[in-house]
Amino acid sequence: MVCHECDALQDVSHIPEGETGLCLCCGERLFKNPKSAIEKPLALMMACVILFIVANSYPLLHLEITGIERAVTITESAIIFYTQDSPELAMVVFLTSVVFPGFCVFSLFYVLISIHLKKQFLFVRPLLVWVGRLIPWGMMDVFLLAILVALVKLAALAHVVLGLGFIAFVALVVCYAAAVSSIEMHVLWSKLEKI
Numbered sequence: 074m075v076c077h078e079c080d081a082l083q084d085v086s087h088i089p090e091g092e093t094g095l096c097l098c099c100g101e102r103l104f105k106n107p108k109s110a111i112e113k114p115l116a117l118m119m120a121c122v123i124l125f126i127v128a129n130s131y132p133l134l135h136l137e138i139t140g141i142e143r144a145v146t147i148t149e150s151a152i153i154f155y156t157q158d159s160p161e162l163a164m165v166v167f168l169t170s171v172v173f174p175g176f177c178v179f180s181l182f183y184v185l186i187s188i189h190l191k192k193q194f195l196f197v198r199p200l201l202v203w204v205g206r207l208i209p210w211g212m213m214d215v216f217l218l219a220i221l222v223a224l225v226k227l228a229a230l231a232h233v234v235l236g237l238g239f240i241a242f243v244a245l246v247v248c249y250a251a252a253v254s255s256i257e258m259h260v261l262w263s264k265l266e267k268i
């Protein structure tokens with residue numbers, strides 16, 4: 074493994090579970106070999122899969138304006154942007170809040186199960202490559218902030234009730250951040266090599 078600080082080549086294959094490897098030249102943290110490297114992210118990702126389905130199936134908000142009630146889901150909020158002449162914004166919202174996080178959640182769950190069962194499932198490797206590329210493009214937390222800003226503005230105009238989708242979405246943002254931060258891509262690849 075190459076140190077990203079000083080470019081020195083290091084051997085990290087002998088680092089025991091629960092220990093962190095530091096660069097011998099500059100002391101930079103190279104790699105952590107966590108104790109439950111697969112089980113912890115797998116449990117968190119399983120929760121993410123359930124929360125993702127709930128967050129996308131149930132309304133985020135119920136709005137009541139002049140007696141007319143409307144429930145809005147995540148996908149519908151993207152459609153609202155689309156119908157209000159902001160197709161680019163609609164596409165960005167839909168990709169960064171539904172497509173990319175959804176792909177990462179389901180693919181990581183699939184990859185982690187494959188490693189946990191020590192069976193190499195179909196397309197595990199290309200999926201892991203794509204997940205590594207798409208994780209930075211999942212911006213559910215930014216979308217959550219946008220909803221909160223919109224809520225503050227809407228509260229003055231309409232009667233707003235939070236839906237089950239919103240609660241699931243907040244839990245998903247927290248759970249997804251915990252899952253992604255508990256994953257060491259380096260460990261996943263080295264475990265895949267050994268199956």
Ligand SMILES: [Zn+2]
Nearest residue numbers: 076079096099
């Ligand atoms: Zn170094």
